[in-house]
Amino acid sequence: MKFSSSFFPTQKEVPVDATIPSHILMLRAGLIRPLAAGIYSHLPIGQRVMLKVMQIIREEMNAIGGQELFLPALNPLELWQETGRVDDFGDIMFHVKNRPMVLAPTHEEVICSIAKNFLRSYRDMPQIWYQIQTKFRNEPRPRSGVLRGRQFVMKDAYSMDTSWEGLDESYDKHAEAYKKIFARCGLKFFIVGASSGAMGGSGSQEFMVESPSGEDTCAVCSNCGYAANVEVAESNIPPLPRSDNNPELEDIHTPNVRTIDELVEFLNVPAEKLAKSLVYMQNNETPILVLMVGNDVLNETKLASALGGNIRPMHPDEIEPLTGAHSGSLGPVGLKNFKIIADNRLKDANGLVSGANKDDYHIGNIDIKRDVNLDGYYDLREVKEGEACVECGNQLRVVNAIEIGHIFKLGTKYAEDLKAYFLNEKGDEQPIIMGSYGIGVERIIASYIEQNHDENGIIWNKTIAPFHIHLIGLNMKNEMVREASENVYQLLIDNGYEVIFDDRDDVSAGVKFKDADLLGMPLHIIAGEKNLRDGNVETKVRGTGERSVVAIEDILNKIEKLDY
């Protein structure tokens, strides 16, 4: 493509609305343009990258027997009512105003409605169907460029099996395909065990790219490879020891002591002797008191998984009427009408201090076994940086990450809700067993840029670069430069290279170099007057900055040999 006649709108200034590298560079390099919050147009350069990534996805999905289909984004409201997900999604789903229709945020319902009519016999399965399409979600807060948009492109795949073993196989195939896809795209990624959340189902893993811009938090072990979302991650941290000395409860006057840190100072005891009480509401009706060790952080996803239903922190003005005290003086002893649960670390612990449910008072010598009417112990605490890996004991790192893919063993929920049954070998009716597997296409691109850029711009690899080669004709008003660079351009495209040719005659050399670095094609070829006098051009590898002068007649050979 010739630059002079193409739509490659690069910009020098950092756009005011972008704060993370991928967002800034996607705007500056002209990949995308915003239309509204969380809604982007893909401009020619960006669209070329999208197509390359989609092609890789197609190849790997087809390789595991996936069949691509194209599904409606506009769905009847009724279909979503059948699975109850109109309420589950709530405000996240876009509703059409003048028809009982919704914009699909995902496609389990549509797939299932097709499957129920055509997969009637065990002989019809297994099947893997996938689509690469736009999904719509009314995100309350779109952010970070294309990382969280209201409209985005997703590869969604669905497996239909007749047995749980079959589901395991389909799931494993997808896991393998995903590893290939992300590796081919050039991403450094890791896989974590994840919470399956409201999707339900028996198993789920996320494919993650480490990045400060990521919205997920993961604990990773750089020694053994253990990695998990903090929503499920565990560490090898010992439970509190139980002391043989187990005196009676005592009231402790603690005026104006609200926080654990203040209590540590006031009583001069280690934080591990303190039990922090947090209060929540389950399904808006059941008060819950959660006991944590000292300053351990409660992970609310773990809490939700442990209890089920909707969980929210109690409003400050709900607390006093229910407990008799304000937050900071709450505790498990003698508390009525609350369901009380505790983190595993507190198992059978004693000698604890916690709130007295009376402002400015705490209670000492609490023995959980003796003094607390407990409903159970659960893993509730969030893993902290530096704690020991459960697998190998090495220190864990806690990092931010971008979720680029998620695979689920769905099971039979959707098949049962939508009555997608088949006849098995014995002639019995049985629900189809499903899996669902998603990849965020824009997120691959943004993640790639987060991992592969420098202060000058993007650094593409050969595989997903919009073009392989960026050819720069320096002074296009010079006849020799014009003719030679045109010839090189023709030579390259005749030999199958995708080339962007900066043939502009109205900008200076500096502009062309800056644009080339910003756009970030893996190999640059520079045709300038000095080198051309000797029949040479210069090559520059964008990633390493490595330059060499090459005779024009050797250029094809040189490109073959270059590592770019």
Next chain:
RNA sequence: CGGGGCGUGGCUCAGUCCGGUUAGAGCGCACGGUUCGGGACCGUGAGGUCGGCGGUUCAAAUCCGCCCGCCCCGACCA
């Protein structure tokens, strides 16, 4: 939804506190000229409902009210 910031030419911003000629700069754009290997220079020029509506005032980009939009933190995130 809670908290914060912002909205002035295509882009980045100044001007707003303290109302007062014709609303500015740099970049970009158009034309002419010089340059031609790291966002080059000179000259000329076009381009603005100062986010919108209402109010105060002799006078509003500037003060007041309401609304809209965008970004950030939090909540939320199959």
